[in-house]
Amino acid sequence: MNGLIRQLSDIVNNYGLPQDFVVQASFYVLAGLACAFAFGVVAMRNIFHCAVSLALCLFCVAGVYLFLNAEFLAIAQVIIYVGAIVTLFLFAIMLTANIKDRSIRQANRQVLVSACVTAAILSFFIYIITGNAWKTPAPGAAVLAGPGLDDIGRALMSAYALPFEFISLILLAALVGAIVIGKVKK
């Protein structure tokens, strides 16, 4: 249990509600909202609404990260995904698709087959997940603390410096490539 969630539940605790109940209930509400918005991303007809639904889904996933001792990643998720990527999607939609036309069929003819395949894969995953006895950490406070922001920064600069540089190279190549591909040729 991390700092932000604990503080939040302390505030709630002053109003007489049990702490664990509030933490669990907020997790399940966030997870349910994330699944509902994710379903909206793949099922809605207007693709502009899909992008807005994607933003809300990613926001809920950022909330879920708070329950996993990952405050920095939650903030990074909001900044990178909701702030940058979804904005990019909205721009691309406005530059290409005719969003007012609601009569466009958004799904192809393989809907039934895809639904069956996806349901099979999902049920297989859930069967594996629920059937496995996952190793749980010993009930010690030190194990549950999780890495802090300083641990992540130190790991990025020491142990994982090579993948970090490689990622920056990929990002640079993506930036240059995007400019080259998107340039209007005269």
Added chain:
Amino acid sequence: MIPQSHFLILGAVLFATGLYGALTRRTAIGILMSIELILNAANINLITFNKFLGGPDSLGQVFALFVMAIAAASAVIGLVLVIAVYRNMKTIFTENMNIMKW
């Protein structure tokens, strides 16, 4: 205390939803949005295993950050390709983008 399996099930549901979207969407932008959902499911799994198995080690969170960077790069390249294709062929549907098909 929320059990580990519930986080993993959330990741699996997000992955399945993204897979369904990537299989059924007709527009390239819709497929890209579904792929973002799949990458988010991978991130949830990475951070979950980092919390429940890693303890103070930060490997899972570091690689979740890398996944975010890859997702940003792929979204940029995918969207700029969509815009370039739209500019040249005036279509947003993937079944019409078949000039490279023999």
